[in-house]
Amino acid sequence: MRQSEFxxxxxxxxxxxxxxxxxxxxxxxxxxxATQEILLKLWSKNEMIGSYKNVEAFAxxxxxxxxxxxxxxxxxxxxxxxxxxxxxxxxxxQKQVEVKDSxxxxxxxxxxLPEQQKMVLxxxxxxxxxxxxxxxxxxxxxSTVRVALSRARKTVREKLxxxxxxxxx
Amino acid sequence: MELDNIEKxxxxxxxxxxxxxxxxxxxxxxxxxxIPAHLEQYTPLFQYFSNAKKERFTKSxxxxxxxxxxxxISVAAVAVLAFGIYFGLDRHRDYQEQKEAExxxxxxxxxxxxxxxxxxxxxxxxAYLNQFEKTKQKIYNNN
Numbered sequence: 001m002r003q004s005e006f007x008x009x010x011x012x013x014x015x016x017x018x019x020x021x022x023x024x025x026x027x028x029x030x031x032x033x034a035t036q037e038i039l040l041k042l043w044s045k046n047e048m049i050g051s052y053k054n055v056e057a058f059a060x061x062x063x064x065x066x067x068x069x070x071x072x073x074x075x076x077x078x079x080x081x082x083x084x085x086x087x088x089x090x091x092x093x094q095k096q097v098e099v100k101d102s103x104x105x106x107x108x109x110x111x112x113l114p115e116q117q118k119m120v121l122x123x124x125x126x127x128x129x130x131x132x133x134x135x136x137x138x139x140x141x142x143s144t145v146r147v148a149l150s151r152a153r154k155t156v157r158e159k160l161x162x163x164x165x166x167x168x169x
Numbered sequence: 170m171e172l173d174n175i176e177k178x179x180x181x182x183x184x185x186x187x188x189x190x191x192x193x194x195x196x197x198x199x200x201x202x203x204i205p206a207h208l209e210q211y212t213p214l215f216q217y218f219s220n221a222k223k224e225r226f227t228k229s230x231x232x233x234x235x236x237x238x239x240x241x242i243s244v245a246a247v248a249v250l251a252f253g254i255y256f257g258l259d260r261h262r263d264y265q266e267q268k269e270a271e272x273x274x275x276x277x278x279x280x281x282x283x284x285x286x287x288x289x290x291x292x293x294x295x296a297y298l299n300q301f302e303k304t305k306q307k308i309y310n311n312n
Contacts (some may be wrong), residue, residue, distance in 0.1 A: 014226050019222075022224070034228050040230065106218075126183050126218050128189050153182065157214070161210060
């Protein structure tokens with residue numbers, strides 16, 4: 001597979017990889033590095049890409065595993081980031097995109113979710129994959145995906161209600 | 170869309186039994202300006218999801234350089250190898266020739282040595298003949 005073909009395959013979902021990485025790693029720089037790493041890994045296996053039936057799902061699974069490994073080693077190295085204190089520096093795009101401050105609440109709430117629920121919510125509500133695809137990416141059963149998703153959505157709702165009624169960010 | 174329908178969809182949404190299309194409907198609904206007060210609390214949620222999808226990966230991926238690098242290294246290696254073999258063979262041939270010449274020289278020398286030795290032996294024998302001649306002269310002179 002030549003470079004241009006590879007890019008044609010990879011371009012449509014590279015943003016999705018990045019967003020999943022960012023959901024898990026929180027920091028923009030780390031997510032960028034992770035995405036770059038994943039794309040290079042994919043490129044190094046480019047002869048085999050034709051044999052995967054779903055490159056996108058495969059790349060998503062790679063991203064998931066890579067980020068979870070990162071998180072694990074970060075914890076082992078006692079370099080744990082306190083996610084809830086993480087202030088988004090905010091690129092111009094994001095400022096423009098986040099019209100309402102309350103959109104940031106959702107982001108902060110999602111940071112506190114368990115990893116699995118984070119991923120399920122990201123893949124379903126942001127990337128709009130169907131259950132079977134998510135199940136394949138995360139190596140779970142579709143029914144488990146559904147349960148995790150429902151749980152995640154309800155948690156987000158609950159916390160959002162609290163913030164909404166008390167008006168604290 | 171009727172409020173009734175949206176409320177039902179929301180309920181289904183939190184049970185995770187909505188389809189992607191239905192969730193799309195919710196997102197569209199909550200992206201509009203006028204939301205009834207009792208549903209307003211959900212707006213940040215759906216707006217956040219719609220906006221989160223707009224984030225892009227902008228860093229470039231250095232794919233080609235690494236690949237190119239290896240390719241040129243192999244080209245260089247082949248060139249070096251070809252040169253090496255070419256000149257190496259040449260030198261090897263020279264060396265072979267030199268060895269051959271030396272061998273011929275040694276053989277010739279051996280042959281000449283052999284000749285010289287036998288020649289020497291011949292002259293030695295001639296020395297006896299000389300002695301014989303001297304003695305013969307003595308006898309002649311005495312007589």
